[in-house]
Amino acid sequence: MSLKGAAYIAGIYEHPTRLAKDISLAQIHAEVARGALADAGLTKNDVDAYFCAGDAPGLGPMSMIEYMGLKVRHADSTDIGGASYVLHVGHAVQAIAAGKCKVALITLAGRPRAEGMATGTVPRSRGGTPTPDEPFEFPYGPTVVNMYGMAAMRHMHEFGTTSEQLAWIKVAASHHAQHNPHALLRDVVTVEEVVNSPMISDPLHRMDCCVITDGGGAIVVVAPEIAKSLNRPKIKVIGTGETIKTQMGGKVDLTYSGARQTGPEAFAMAGVKPSDIKYASIYDSFTITVLMQLEDLGFCEKGKGGAFVSDGNLISGVGKLPFNTDGGGLCSNHPANRGGLTKVLEAVRQARGEAHPKVQVKNADLVLAHGTGGSLGSRHGSSTVILERE
Numbered sequence: 001m002s003l004k005g006a007a008y009i010a011g012i013y014e015h016p017t018r019l020a021k022d023i024s025l026a027q028i029h030a031e032v033a034r035g036a037l038a039d040a041g042l043t044k045n046d047v048d049a050y051f052c053a054g055d056a057p058g059l060g061p062m063s064m065i066e067y068m069g070l071k072v073r074h075a076d077s078t079d080i081g082g083a084s085y086v087l088h089v090g091h092a093v094q095a096i097a098a099g100k101c102k103v104a105l106i107t108l109a110g111r112p113r114a115e116g117m118a119t120g121t122v123p124r125s126r127g128g129t130p131t132p133d134e135p136f137e138f139p140y141g142p143t144v145v146n147m148y149g150m151a152a153m154r155h156m157h158e159f160g161t162t163s164e165q166l167a168w169i170k171v172a173a174s175h176h177a178q179h180n181p182h183a184l185l186r187d188v189v190t191v192e193e194v195v196n197s198p199m200i201s202d203p204l205h206r207m208d209c210c211v212i213t214d215g216g217g218a219i220v221v222v223a224p225e226i227a228k229s230l231n232r233p234k235i236k237v238i239g240t241g242e243t244i245k246t247q248m249g250g251k252v253d254l255t256y257s258g259a260r261q262t263g264p265e266a267f268a269m270a271g272v273k274p275s276d277i278k279y280a281s282i283y284d285s286f287t288i289t290v291l292m293q294l295e296d297l298g299f300c301e302k303g304k305g306g307a308f309v310s311d312g313n314l315i316s317g318v319g320k321l322p323f324n325t326d327g328g329g330l331c332s333n334h335p336a337n338r339g340g341l342t343k344v345l346e347a348v349r350q351a352r353g354e355a356h357p358k359v360q361v362k363n364a365d366l367v368l369a370h371g372t373g374g375s376l377g378s379r380h381g382s383s384t385v386i387l388e389r390e
Contacts, residue, residue, distance in 0.1 A: 004269055006097040007104075008227035009089070009235045009387065011040025011220035012345045018184045018333065020214035021114050025057045026067050028109035028216045033068055036218035041230045042103060047220075049074035049101030051092060053084035055110050055216075055336035064107070074100040080244065080381025081373020082283055083258075085219070085341030087383035089369075090240030092221035102223040109216035110336025137378070145209060145286070147377030149201030152288035154254040156203060158303065163203050165306035166287040167194035170207050170330050172314035173284065177327025179356040184211045185331040208287040210329035210339070217341045219348075233352040239270030239386035246379045257289075257372055258382025259296035266384040267298070272366060274298040277386075279350045279361045280321055281343035281369040284328045293370055294321075297384065316359040325350065325359035340371025344385060351389045365389045 013035030015028055023031075029052070037043060050072050056064050061075040076091050078084065085108055092104035155161050171191055177183040194207040227234050241262030267273060274297060282297075284290045291305040299321055300308035313319035326332050326346040329339045347369040349355045355364075367387050374380030 002269070003093050003097050003240065004238045004271070005224070005236050007093040007221050007223060007237050009219060009237065009344070009348050010222045010227055010230055010232055011036040011038070011042065012218070012348050013039055014217040014333070014342060014345050015215045016182045017215050018182065018213040019113055020111050025055070025109050025111055026064065029056060029064055029107045030068050032109065032216045032218035033105055033107050036220045037105070040220045040222070040232060042220065044068060044070055046103045047105045048072050049092065049095055049104040051076045051088040051104060051106040053077060053088070053108070053338055054079040055108060055338055070105070072101070080383070082285060082338050082340050083371035083373035083381040083383040084338050086344060086369055086371035086385050087242045087381065089219065089221060089237060089344055089385050090242060090383065093237050093240060096221065096223045102226055104221040106219040106221065106341070107216065108218070108336060108338055108341040110338070111214045112336060113212050113214045133378070142378070144375060145204060146201040147375040148286045148288055149204045151254045151292070151376040152203050152286070155288060155292065158255050159306065161291070161306040163195045163205070164191050165310050166208055166291060167191040168309045168311065169284070169287040169290045169314065170194045172309070172312065172319070173324055173328045173330040175315050176325045176359050177331035179358045180327050180332055183327040183332035184213050185327070204286055204288065210285050210334045211331065213333050213335055215333050215335040217345050219341065219344055234390040235348055235351050236388045236390050237385060238388045239266035239272070240384065241265030241269070242381070242383040244379065244381050254377060256302070257292045257296050257376055258380060259293045259370060259372070259384065262370070262382045262384040263297035266386050270386040272386065276366055277321070277368045278364045279325070279347065279367045280323050281347040281367070282323050283340055283343060283370060283372045284324060284330045285334070285339070285372070287330070289372055289376065290323070292376065293372060297368070297370060316361055322359070322361050325355050325361070338373065340369070340373065340383065343369040343371060347387055351387050
């Protein structure tokens with residue numbers, strides 16, 4: 001059975017806060033849920049499925065379903081890091097197509113900034129029962145940023161990618177963030193400023209790294225008959241893909257991401273090509289994350305990502321492929337290390353024609369959102385969603 005067009009995104013909402021000192025994690029989940037349902041023209045009584053990942057407090061879906069007073073017949077708490085919420089859109093489509101639900105609510109929330117988390121720069125033990133990899137890897141002190149730095153260094157070695165080329169990704173994000181009143185960083189930066197910012201993990205500079213924020217967002221995915229009854233733009237899910245890339249028993253190749261599998265899957269389901277996409281939301285934990293995903297999704301040849309992103313090619317109104325027109329994780333918002341949900345939000349805004357007028361892409365009827373979660377240098381989840389304005 002084809003899942004193309006089996007469900008629509010009817011509601012979205014992004015929490016405006018970037019620092020949540022006086023609001024709980026559960027409360028952020030509830031507030032974004034209310035916002036997305038209001039955007040769709042629905043209420044919590046219409047929801048019959050709930051999706052969240054490891055950012056949800058307590059027992060995940062069980063805790064949040066009770067907290068928000070939902071009555072559901074389907075729940076999903078699949079967690080693959082930053083790709084989780086892109087994957088949840090695909091899982092919601094599957095659940096709707098299977099008749100398990102008709103209105104799926106997906107919520108994200110995080111408070112890493114308020115809690116003072118040193119996200120990405122210190123080794124992270126997962127606590128509790130060690131995972132199979134942890135006893136072998138944790139003694140070496142791997143951190144998120146040095147694992148991504150290792151992938152960036154390998155890409156430079158293999159393909160001649162430069163720090164200046166990576167810097168263009170941050171520059172593009174900053175050009176967009178200046179128009180987002182909620183973005184944490186709104187100053188437009190130059191290539192020189194990026195490469196002259198402090199080195200965090202060679203070859204990644206501070207401005208190659210995403211921001212750390214609080215906040216959250218929500219998505220409402222509905223069955224076709226529900227979408228038709230609502231007075232909202234009809235944004236149809238036409239392609240999805242998901243995978244987990246591992247170290248494959250030691251056969252490590254740092255030059256590609258899981259997008260190499262999920263991209264072709266999503267494009268095949270949608271029946272379109274990368275060249276058909278008008279706008280792309282690309283997970284941007286680091287600049288190297290964006291470059292590798294663009295290659296693996298098929299927007300340019302492997303190894304040619306550096307040239308593809310240079311000279312403003314990702315800037316709306318200027319370049320070949322406008323990306324992350326809200327400022328993305330590099331400038332605007334990256335809550336709970338699961339920023340994939342915000343990628344879907346901006347893709348929907350673009351498809352609806354509701355992005356900021358300065359960055360709105362003309363005729364953005366076909367858009368893509370992609371998430372990566374975990375580490376490019378070890379193991380990570382990957383998920384792609386393609387949306388079409390009907």
